[in-house]
Amino acid sequence: MLINPSTFALAKSGMIFFLQKGPMVEMADQLRTNGKIYVVVVVLLIVLLGILAYLISLDRKISKLEQPNKS
Structure with missing residues (x-):
């Protein structure tokens, strides 16, 4: 059974987003500890x-x- 290319691309982009979620949280934690999150x-x-x-x-x-002219 062949997979539709658009379905494959969507699944791949979803996996990439899921895999990149870890460093984003670490970055937010670092900003929070430094106090830069407030900036x-x-x-x-x-x-x-x-x-x-x-x-x-x-x-x-x-x-x-939009108001009509009163002249």
Whole structure:
């Protein structure tokens, strides 16, 4: 019985992801012990807040453009 190539590729990528899970946890543990995990969290929070602020300002600008002209 032959295996479909796409099924084989999917299974292979799943195995690679599973096998790489170990070092990722070690990296997170190292960041946590050094206290650098807080730096990562703060940077991610700043980026997400920046994106949120940009989306809010963009929404306000679009809302102003959608309002009919009163002249």
